Amino acid sequence: MSVKLKEKSVHDYVQVKMGKKTSPIMVKGPIIVGAGPSGLAAAACLKHKGIPSLILERANCLASMWELKTYDRLCLHLPKQFCELPLMPFPQNVPSYPTKKQFLAYLKAYADHFYIKPAFSKTVVSANFDHRSGYWRVKTTTTTTTQGMKKEESEYVSQWLIVATGENAEEVMPQIEGMDEFEGPILHTSSYKSGNLFCGKNVLVVGCGNSGMEVSLDLCNHNARPSLVVRDTVHILPHRMFGKSTFGLSMSLLKWFSIGIVDKFLLLMSHLMLGDTAQFGFNRPKIGPLELKNLYGKTPVLDVGTLAQIKSGKIKVCRGIKQLSQHQVEFVDGKTENFDVIILATGYKSNVLSWLKGSDMFCEKDGLPRKAFPNGWKGENGLYAVGFTKRGLFGASIDAKRIAEDVEHCWKALAGENIERYHHKQVSWPIATHSCNKLLLNQNAAIGAFIALLLA
Numbered sequence: 001m002s003v004k005l006k007e008k009s010v011h012d013y014v015q016v017k018m019g020k021k022t023s024p025i026m027v028k029g030p031i032i033v034g035a036g037p038s039g040l041a042a043a044a045c046l047k048h049k050g051i052p053s054l055i056l057e058r059a060n061c062l063a064s065m066w067e068l069k070t071y072d073r074l075c076l077h078l079p080k081q082f083c084e085l086p087l088m089p090f091p092q093n094v095p096s097y098p099t100k101k102q103f104l105a106y107l108k109a110y111a112d113h114f115y116i117k118p119a120f121s122k123t124v125v126s127a128n129f130d131h132r133s134g135y136w137r138v139k140t141t142t143t144t145t146t147q148g149m150k151k152e153e154s155e156y157v158s159q160w161l162i163v164a165t166g167e168n169a170e171e172v173m174p175q176i177e178g179m180d181e182f183e184g185p186i187l188h189t190s191s192y193k194s195g196n197l198f199c200g201k202n203v204l205v206v207g208c209g210n211s212g213m214e215v216s217l218d219l220c221n222h223n224a225r226p227s228l229v230v231r232d233t234v235h236i237l238p239h240r241m242f243g244k245s246t247f248g249l250s251m252s253l254l255k256w257f258s259i260g261i262v263d264k265f266l267l268l269m270s271h272l273m274l275g276d277t278a279q280f281g282f283n284r285p286k287i288g289p290l291e292l293k294n295l296y297g298k299t300p301v302l303d304v305g306t307l308a309q310i311k312s313g314k315i316k317v318c319r320g321i322k323q324l325s326q327h328q329v330e331f332v333d334g335k336t337e338n339f340d341v342i343i344l345a346t347g348y349k350s351n352v353l354s355w356l357k358g359s360d361m362f363c364e365k366d367g368l369p370r371k372a373f374p375n376g377w378k379g380e381n382g383l384y385a386v387g388f389t390k391r392g393l394f395g396a397s398i399d400a401k402r403i404a405e406d407v408e409h410c411w412k413a414l415a416g417e418n419i420e421r422y423h424h425k426q427v428s429w430p431i432a433t434h435s436c437n438k439l440l441l442n443q444n445a446a447i448g449a450f451i452a453l454l455l456a
């Protein structure tokens with residue numbers, strides 16, 4: 001059964017002032033942290049089941065990682081059917097590998113379709129489960145610049161908390177000896193837009209994941225002189241094989257063959273199509289590409305033309321960095337070279353541990369769920385995680401569907417006890433006198449204040 005609810009925006013939530021203290025904002029349905037693809041997918045799956053939710057987002061736009069932290073030439077590496085969110089496919093006129101702009105347009109249409117209206121500029125700074133009340137208490141700060149810098153603090157309360165802040169929430173900024181002495185700019189790929197700013201410059205790109213490889217190619221196409229730091233082993237695969245996407249082909253093969261066999265096939269094809277990558281400085285890991293992704297989440301590089309530029313000598317490959325000085329970089333093999341700019345393509349990390357308190361669902365080492373895929377989505381006390389599977393957008397969609405189903409069980413229990421009253425007596429929804437809730441919850445201000453008192 002799905003329960004139709006009146007649409008609500010964050011402005012409809014009740015906030016009660018009690019003296020100087022602002023009362024918590026009671027949220028109907030789950031609080032979702034993050035308005036990226038994962039948060040949107042979770043909100044849409046819930047909405048589809050008639051369950052409202054509230055997304056808290058630190059940026060002032062949807063999918064801020066895609067909007068603000070990606071380079072101009074970025075396209076999805078995987079075909080669109082592996083990147084669509086639940087319940088709404090990409091439009092047919094979008095190409096197989098959507099551009100960043102097309103992907104963002106799809107996400108906007110998705111949010112509009114499901115009437116998802118996140119609360120923007122709300123950075124979640126802490127989330128605690130209150131065992132007394134059985135509710136999650138989520139604190140945010142808002143920084144507004146309209147009347148100078150103004151910091152506002154708010155608290156939101158719900159019995160469900162869905163973490164959707166992503167595997168790429170913060171940049172990994174390595175500490176390299178002599179970094180302070182280097183006189184040129186040092187930037188992370190999250191602030192790199194295009195090679196046109198670097199024409200004629202010697203640029204060192206640190207890190208050879210998909211970002212580092214593609215940024216090196218972009219620099220090359222804009223007549224900069226890139227060098228790429230490769231400190232460890234990496235799998236490079238052709239982006240396409242037999243006119244099909246390597247990823248899509250692998251997924252089809254995995255239906256029939258073991259991961260070991262598919263990996264052997266991928267390595268053979270890669271050798272035939274790209275040659276021995278070790279000759280160009282890319283030693284392959286001992287574990288095959290799909291197995292490595294599966295076990296450790298390390299994504300193989302899907303080559304979109306970088307290797308050809310390396311073969312032609314337009315992009316140089318260097319070993320790990322030993323230290324930096326004013327203009328120079330010394331590598332671990334003793335070589336030194338002058339550079340104008342350093343671009344850190346050193347990846348990203350989760351930020352969950354910095355704000356989620358009192359839960360051991362996430363591992364202290366990497367801020368990802370402790371339980372391996374496909375079980376990482378569910379924690380204790382109404383806590384969920386979406387988009388931490390190391391399986392890209394496809395993994396996020398799987399999580400979102402599971403979470404919505406799980407919340408629905410509890411929501412239905414709620415509905416079962418209140419549906420009669422909702423329909424016949426026209427009271428506001430939900431009035432929670434049910435097994436999942438430990439508190440009476442209404443959106444009316446007086447009860448809001450009462451709960452605020454309990455929580456204080």
Ligand SMILES: Cc1cc2nc3c(=O)[nH]c(=O)nc-3n(C[C@H](O)[C@H](O)[C@H](O)COP(=O)(O)OP(=O)(O)OC[C@H]3O[C@@H](n4cnc5c(N)ncnc54)[C@H](O)[C@@H]3O)c2cc1C
Pocket residue numbers: 033034035036037038039056057058059062063064065066070074075076077078082083122123124125164165166167168169211351355386387388391392393394396
């Ligand atoms: C360059 C790049 C390209 C990629 N391409 C692909 C691809 O082609 N296919 C694929 O499947 N995957 C791809 N990925 C993987 C990527 O992780 C997903 O595409 C996707 O963005 C993940 O969505 P998400 O919502 O989990 O995280 P994000 O998109 O990172 O969204 C998380 C949101 O949470 C917000 N947030 C973080 N902390 C807080 C806080 N404390 N309070 C409030 N809000 C907060 C952030 O501002 C952000 O808007 C790519 C990743 C990168 C970096």
Ligand SMILES: NC(=O)C1=CN([C@@H]2O[C@H](COP(=O)(O)OP(=O)(O)OC[C@H]3O[C@@H](n4cnc5c(N)ncnc54)[C@H](OP(=O)(O)O)[C@@H]3O)[C@@H](O)[C@H]2O)C=CC1
Pocket residue numbers: 074075076077078174189206207208209210211212214229231232233299320321345346347348
């Ligand atoms: N079009 C697309 O679909 C694209 C997708 N992506 C995805 O975005 C995610 C992030 O990718 P990306 O930004 O490349 O990050 P990754 O984490 O995939 O790669 C980071 C790279 O930096 C290296 N590195 C880290 N620290 C250092 C250091 N101190 N010195 C030298 N090298 C270092 C890592 O090496 P090591 O392995 O040794 O730690 C690794 O090669 C991935 O999932 C990727 O697939 C990215 C770009 C395009």
Ligand SMILES: O=C(O)C(=O)Cc1c[nH]c2ccccc12
Pocket residue numbers: 077078247293299300302390391392393
């Ligand atoms: O871009 C990413 O990081 C992704 O997670 C997408 C992805 C999931 N599984 C893969 C296997 C090979 C290449 C990319 C991916």
